[in-house]
Amino acid sequence: MKILINGDNMSLNGINGNSRDLSSYDRRDSQQSSGSQHDSRMRDAYNGSRDSRRGDDVRSNKRRDYYDRADESQEFKRQRMEGPVARILQRTPEQRAKTILDNIRNLDSNSLHKPLEIAEFDNDIPLLKALINSTAERKIPLYKTHFKHYLKCAIRLKRHDVFSSIMDSMESKTKDPCNCAFINNLINQCCEQKNMEAAEWFFNWMQEKGLNPNTITYNTMFKGYRETGDEGKAKKLFEEMLKTNNRPDQYTICTLINACHKHKWFVWAIELFDRWSDTVFDQKDSKGSMPILNICNSMIDMYFEQEQSDKVEPLLKKMKMKNIKFNAYTYGYIIDGLCRRNRVKEAWKYFQDMEIKPTGHIFCTLIVALLKAEQTNQAFEILEKWRENKIPFDMDDYQRLIDGCHKAHQYDCAIKLFDEMQSKGNIPSRTCDVMINIYFAIKRGDQVIPLLEKMKGNGIKPTIRTVNEILLGWCKEGNIDYANKVFTEMRIEPDTHSFNIMINAFFKDGKPNQAIALMEKMVEKKIPFDLVTFQISINACIKAQELKLAINLVDMMKAMGMEPDEEMYRDLIDACRKGEEWDLAIKFFNEMQEKGIIPSLITFNQMLDVYFKKGWDIAPLLKEMEKNVIQSNQRTFTIILKGLCEIGKINDAVKYFDQIPKNRYSYDILMDGLFKANRFDQAFALYNERVRKGIPVSHITFNILIYGCHNAGQIEKRQEYIKQARGYFEELKLNLKPNFINYATMIHVYCYAGLVDEACKIGEEMVANGITPDETIVDKINSLVDLYNLFIIEYNAVLAQRQLNVFDVLAHELEQKMRELGFDPSRVSLETTKRCLNALMNHYCLQKRFDQVHRLFVLMIDNHIKPDKETLQIFSQGYVDWLHQRENSSDNLCGQEEAFDSNKIYSGDKFGV
Helix, strand or coil: EEEECCCCCCEEEECCEEEEEECCCCCCCCHHHCHHHHHHHHHHHCCCCCCCCCCHHHHHHHHHHHHHHCCCHHHHHHHHHHHHHHHHHHHHHHHHHHHHCCCCCCCCCCCCCCHHHHHHHHCHHHHHHHHHHHHHCCCCEECCCHHHHHHHHHCCCCCCCHHHHHHHHHHCCCCCCCHHHHHHHHHHHHCCCCCCHHHHHHHHHHCCCCCCCCEEEHHHHHHHHHHCCCHHEEEEEEEHHHHHHCCCCCHHHHHHHHHHHHHHHHHHHHHHHHHHHHHHHCCCCCCEEEEEEEEHHHHHHHHHHHCCCHHHHHHHHHCCCCHCCHHHHHHHHHHHHHCCCCCCCHHHHHCCCCCCCCHHHHHHHHHHHHHHCHHHHHEEEEHHHHHCCCCCCCCCHHHEEEEHHHHCHHHEEEEEHHEEEEEECCCHHHHHHHHHHHHHHHHHHHHHHHHHHHHCCCCCCCCCHHHHHHHHHHHHHHHHHHHHHHHHCCCCCHHHHHHHHHHHHHCCCCCHHHHHHHHHHHHCCCCCCCCCHHHHHHHHHCCCCHHHHHCCCCCCCCCCCCCCHHHHHHHHHHHHHCCCCCHHHHHHHHHHHHCCCCCCCHHHHHHHHHHHHHHCCCCHHHHHHHHHHCCCHHHHHHHHHHHHCCCCHHHHHHHHHHHHHCCHHHHHHHHHHHHHCCCCHHHHHHHHHHHHHHCCCCCCHHHHHHHHHHHCCCCHHHHHHHHHHHHHHHHHHHHHCCCCCHHHHHHHHHHHHHHHHHHHHHHHHHHCCCCCCCHHHHHHHHHHHHHHHHHHHHHHHHHHHHCCCHHHHHHHHHHHHHHHHHHCCCCCHHEEEEEEEEHHHHHHHCCCCCHHHHHHHHHHHHCCCCCCHHHHHHHHHHHHHHHHHHHCCCCCCCHHCCCCCHCCCHHHHHHHH
16 A cells, blocks of 8 residues: 655555545644655555554654644645545544545554554544544454553543543453553653643542552652642652552652652651651662662752751761762752851861862852852852863853842952853843942942943843832932933833832932822822832831821821731831820820731830820830730830839839849939939939949930039039039040030030130030031031020120130031021921021121121022011111111221112011011
């Protein structure tokens, strides 16, 4: 018999030489071709060739190659739909089967395999069934191997509905009985197709038919579960296996442990190995110790993952006893596990004791761990050794090294590695993201644009992560405007993180309105809010003391189905506490408890302060802390001690002080409380006790002592206590360098006692030593203004006569601080601005420098600051004094006449004052 193929027509030359046109029984249009490989296969089939059967994988590959080359022309398709081909395609599977079998010379059981093979190959289940039935009608003997083609096709197509009928047909039409080996082969086919539902069907069928599964059956099932990752079914089947007479062999345990390692079933893997390790080590297969080595490597990794590294060393000893040589994976798992747990010294020891040549992965792992441990010199030595051994770097190694250098702030090395990486091919987008972060970290943002151009030239599209790194970098550099330009012009759709970066930047830059506008834009674009969005916004509002806005954001957050966590509640309570919104703080505290959120110790400490401010009994709060098993810390003790002092329960405070652990803060608090309660002798005695016990003192300690002496001097023995205050100040200068608050307190003590000369000397000393307020810039302004009030406003008559240089120095610094803020209402309050300018104007009035008074007044108007009554009084008084001096000495004021031109005087009526 000979088969010739021309297009879709197949001519079979039979026994008698008669030729008939047949269509290929492949029903799919995409599977028609005139390839020579297919011709050869068909000729071999119908000539009854008995070549050895190829495996399914080989046939699948050839089939794929064959159809990949198929390219039907329009004419070819037209011919398919016309003439005899269309008529043949309309035949039933039974008719097609009959035609095929009729044209096979010497049809017998052996020659039947080839048409079945081809029908299986073409996934033609109806034809397979028709061939089987037609053969049975011809009373040609059928065997299990014939039905195997039918079953394999059904398994591949997941036609579970036909399994039962096929197996019943096989039992009724075959002469050889079905055995365990045949079912094992079918189960193996199911596992290779990852069709565990079919595998379980055959497993259950064989048990129903009285065929007991053997160890190979169970192992095959375990192999399938290893691929699909079903831990529950694998465990259940293993327990069933143990109840039978089938003892797990080496392959069983190895398969299960491999599955555990692959799918991270670490707990079960350790249980299996601890129980069946003897089975693993005692049996060997044809491949020697390689499967055992692989299992041991997997166990080393899983021991580290489960924090059971103590079991690694005994396992390594056992491997040595069994003469199992370590390979690169063994050392890799050991070094990687130790490095991930910051045990770099032990990893370094294993690295030095390696009996084989290290791989690039091992080098890379150790270098990254050393960089993380800040052992940069040793890390760079290993990097050089890596290069000397001429072990190639792959892209993953470069990525990990650059990332490690970035985290260790070794930016120069990261840039060098990046340049080397670029010379070896295209770089991944993730590496570019890290390099963008590095460029911004070293203040080389100008390198970002060239990097983006390189990415574009190499066909690497920036991801949203790339854009986010750029936004974050510009925002950290303070270039919010450029970041906003990138954000508004970016072609990639921004995600939640992009919005979070810009919202945070606008809040920090003092532009809450733009931040809120971005949140509204997120709602408009339906970009989901996350907890970070609200955390950023609420924390920014809290720092800006915009408590109402923060509460509105909390309500918005709840409306979106998100609830504040303990940290957010804690920040809200703290903001309420600082803003003296006691009732609101209590409301938030009760709300978080109603939601089942257990307050932290920090939150309880905040609430203790609130309870004291409200004058409430703190006993219920302490019971709540005890109920939640929250231990008090030193902060708790100091808050309670301070609260008792503030509410006037000084006796209770003294008793409580004797019961708690003591530190410098507790001493400072009780000393301050005793001074305020006019118990001066007890306060001084407490200080002496502190010195004897060696409890360190601070600037706050001396400030309390100096101010305490001042308060004591108001009652009696003024000169004695003033002298004592001076002694404490001198002691402070010996032990610590006095700060701005110490100097200001001492000036206040001297001024109040009428010792103006001493106050001025202290002021001159402060200026000479360059002492300035060390708070935020706004607090510095307020501190300086308070100092002016001491010097100028309360004692202006005396100080005006002295013309101290200290005023000019402080006035210059005060105005400089205001100019740094640019009179921006979002950065410094209007009240602080007016206090500052009024103090400066008053200072220049006392010095008869009317041109400076007028300059500051005009500065207020130009910056849209409405003068208050005090401002106009200072300005008017300066103008009146200027007129008097002009009448008395017109020559001395000629240079200032222009400054106080009557046409340029601003009327108070203009400002509604």
